[in-house]
Amino acid sequence: MSLLVATLAIGLIFAVLAVGIFLSFRVYQIPDITADGSFPLGAAIAARCLKEGWDPASATAAGMAGGAIAGSITGLVHVRFKVNALLSGILMMTALYSVNLRVLGSSNLQIAGSTVFTPLDAFAQRAFGPSVRIAGYDVPSADLGTLLTCAIVAAAVGIALTLFLRTELGAAMRATGENARMLRALGTSTDRMTVLGLAMSNALVALSGALFAQMQAFADAQMGIGVIVLGLASVILGQTLVGPVRSIGLAVTGAIMGAVLFRLLVALAIRAGLDANDLKLVTAVVVLAAIVGPGWLAGLRARRGGGSRAPA
Amino acid sequence: MLRLDGVRKTFNPGTANEVRALAGVDLELEAGSFTVVIGTNGSGKSTLQGAVSGAFELDAGRVLVDGTDISGWPEHRRAHLVGRVFQDPFAGTAPGLTVAENLALASKRGKWRTLAPLLRGAKRGEWRDLLAQIGLGLEHRLDDPIGLLSGGQRQSITLLMATLTNPRVLLLDEHTAALDPRSAELVIDLTVRLVARSSSTTLMVTHSMQQAATLGDRLIAMHRGRVYLDVRGAEKRRLGEADLLGLFTQMRRDDRFDAAACELVRGQYR
Numbered sequence: 416m417s418l419l420v421a422t423l424a425i426g427l428i429f430a431v432l433a434v435g436i437f438l439s440f441r442v443y444q445i446p447d448i449t450a451d452g453s454f455p456l457g458a459a460i461a462a463r464c465l466k467e468g469w470d471p472a473s474a475t476a477a478g479m480a481g482g483a484i485a486g487s488i489t490g491l492v493h494v495r496f497k498v499n500a501l502l503s504g505i506l507m508m509t510a511l512y513s514v515n516l517r518v519l520g521s522s523n524l525q526i527a528g529s530t531v532f533t534p535l536d537a538f539a540q541r542a543f544g545p546s547v548r549i550a551g552y553d554v555p556s557a558d559l560g561t562l563l564t565c566a567i568v569a570a571a572v573g574i575a576l577t578l579f580l581r582t583e584l585g586a587a588m589r590a591t592g593e594n595a596r597m598l599r600a601l602g603t604s605t606d607r608m609t610v611l612g613l614a615m616s617n618a619l620v621a622l623s624g625a626l627f628a629q630m631q632a633f634a635d636a637q638m639g640i641g642v643i644v645l646g647l648a649s650v651i652l653g654q655t656l657v658g659p660v661r662s663i664g665l666a667v668t669g670a671i672m673g674a675v676l677f678r679l680l681v682a683l684a685i686r687a688g689l690d691a692n693d694l695k696l697v698t699a700v701v702v703l704a705a706i707v708g709p710g711w712l713a714g715l716r717a718r719r720g721g722g723s724r725a726p727a
Numbered sequence: 728m729l730r731l732d733g734v735r736k737t738f739n740p741g742t743a744n745e746v747r748a749l750a751g752v753d754l755e756l757e758a759g760s761f762t763v764v765i766g767t768n769g770s771g772k773s774t775l776q777g778a779v780s781g782a783f784e785l786d787a788g789r790v791l792v793d794g795t796d797i798s799g800w801p802e803h804r805r806a807h808l809v810g811r812v813f814q815d816p817f818a819g820t821a822p823g824l825t826v827a828e829n830l831a832l833a834s835k836r837g838k839w840r841t842l843a844p845l846l847r848g849a850k851r852g853e854w855r856d857l858l859a860q861i862g863l864g865l866e867h868r869l870d871d872p873i874g875l876l877s878g879g880q881r882q883s884i885t886l887l888m889a890t891l892t893n894p895r896v897l898l899l900d901e902h903t904a905a906l907d908p909r910s911a912e913l914v915i916d917l918t919v920r921l922v923a924r925s926s927s928t929t930l931m932v933t934h935s936m937q938q939a940a941t942l943g944d945r946l947i948a949m950h951r952g953r954v955y956l957d958v959r960g961a962e963k964r965r966l967g968e969a970d971l972l973g974l975f976t977q978m979r980r981d982d983r984f985d986a987a988a989c990e991l992v993r994g995q996y997r
Contacts, residue, residue, distance in 0.1 A: 579842075586828055587840040590821040597819055600780070601888075602806030602837030661825075661872055 416552030418682065420562050426678030427565035428626045429649060431572050433674035434667060435619030436646030438576065441654075441666070443592040443612050448504035448643045449489045450620045452511025453482040455639035457621025458628035459518040462526050465629075471531040475625045482621020483614040485511055490610035508639075515636045523635040530629035536560035561630065568626065572619060573671050577664040588612050589663075620646070641695045644702055649674035651705040728758035728928045729896055734778050734788035748774035750952035752788070756945075761922050761929045765939045765971065766949030767978055772932045775949065776898045779930070781805045792895055807837025810889035810927065812882065812902040819885030822874025826865065826884060829873050830854050833888035857887050861917055879910025883917055890921045897927040904934055911935075915942070936971045950978045 432454065439447035457478035464474035485507060492503040516522065539560030546553045579585040590598045591608040598605050620642070628634040653673025657665050681698075685691055736749040748771045756762055766772040777783055779790055781802040789798045792808050813819055820829050831845050851869060858865040861883045865876070873881060882902060889897060899918065903911035915938060922929050933939055939946060945959035946966065955978060958966065 578844075581844055581846070582840075582842045583831075583835060583845045584840040584842055586824060586832060586845040590824060590832060593821040593823050594818070596813075597821055598832070599802045600806055600811045600813075600819070601832055601835075602803050603840055604801070604803045608840075
């Protein structure tokens with residue numbers, strides 16, 4: 416039970432990552448690998464700022480800002496110098512590795528003292544005592560506080576992005592991903608939209624990293640490896656969950672659900688004996704299967720005749 | 728109103744794919760006029776539109792709208808002056824956005840995209856009336872993703888979007904060429920009505936001799952990057968489809984003569 420609560424909390428932190436990847440991958444159709452660098456960047460900046468005595472909220476915001484800067488540089492390299500989006504991301508990711516080491520001052524950094532989770536952890540402990548009995552298991556109430564913080568942040572991020580994508584600016588960003596030529600003909604610089612979109616995406620990824628570091632109480636230069644694939648897995652899984660939808664809100668919700676579900680599946684797999692070292696291999700295979708699978712299944716269904724969903 | 732001064736453009740200069748698309752075009756279109764452009768393949772008719780819309784930088788010459796030189800402006804900056812409809816019926820709309828969202832984006836043509844909700848204060852009633860004019864029942868589909876509509880339906884909406892804010896210039900680039908005959912007829916019909924009502928200076932490229940003969944108050948034939956023929960008024964009205972086909976035969980004959988002349992000259996220098 417305690418494991419479940421912790422897993423859900425991490426799942427919700429990765430939901431923030433998934434929403435960021437949703438923005439780059441689904442809205443712009445760019446699998447932005449900058450994420451592998453901006454996730455630890457967010458973590459590193461937050462950890463460093465906390466060490467320097469900043470308050471947790473400002474430290475987290477600073478991490479987000481770092482991600483936004485990283486994303487906008489990737490975007491600028493892509494649109495200004497016409498470098499392939501994937502390559503721009505790879506360059507930025509590589510550059511960020513050094514930046515992260517600089518920020519951390521060493522290969523990792525412990526976080527002591529209070530974090531963004533402290534207020535609600537303390538609140539839960541005051542309200543429920545040291546532990547709560549849920550379904551016959553003792554759960555530390557601090558974990559519940561952490562879960563609550565994660566849920567609030569994930570919900571806020573999901574709602575904010577949904578509302579944003581319905582604004583003039585957000586709709587222009589969606590149109591950029593779908594039909595850049597049209598948007599230019601309507602008088603909006605698609606270059607600016609792309610830079611802004613990648614900045615926002617990486618700000619969310621960095622936020623996720625900053626939260627993750629504070630939950631684990633340390634930041635590590637290596638913690639970004641495979642983050643993009645994890646995010647893609649969540650987004651694709653989420654899309655499978657909610658189906659082909661018209662509503663942006665539902666699509667964003669799908670990404671959040673996908674991240675949590677994916678985390679649960681990972682926890683179950685490890686409990687069932689999966690070697691944690693094999694996790695990234697399994698994740699990559701799952702992503703590949705999720706991308707290729709639906710088309711393959713649809714083909715199978717069509718051959719059997721009937722049962723397939725009508726095109727939306 | 729719309730003026731082109733000595734406009735030149737060569738694509739891929741110095742390579743095997745070098746194309747001299749515009750070889751010095753001077754043109755002045757009066758405000759509110761409707762000019763039809765025809766020409767052989769590769770004659771520069773689409774490039775002419777690109778020069779106005781800012782799809783590329785000119786090698787030489789200027790483009791002026793109401794006396795303002797816009798030659799150096801990027802594409803998106805010109806958009807508040809220039810409405811466009813492309814040949815590809817899917818190029819003018821964003822498929823995942825609804826009909827209303829597409830129209831809303833077009834209604835803010837050339838303006839800053841703000842954080843205001845896109846559909847707040849949307850002129851749904853006005854849009855419904857506009858869509859009803861098309862006569863395809865689109866007025867009931869404001870909240871459907873536009874990707875669900877057919878090419879003809881989407882091209883009709885693109886046309887509405889291009890004229891929604893009454894831009895100074897309207898560019899139609901073979902906008903019925905990729906449609907089936909029935910849809911093409913519908914879109915042309917809508918074009919005539921919208922152009923008649925708007926004050927936009929319209930430049931329409933077409934492959935259809937029938938459209939060229941019946942539409943517009945001025946006709947320009949392009950050939951080898953130059954204006955080959957420019958007629959208007961009564962003279963334009965007198966031109967029939969057969970005359971235009973004759974014109975094409977003549978342009979092709981000129982081509983043959985040029986090629987033959989080249990061969991002759993080459994022989995002498997060998």
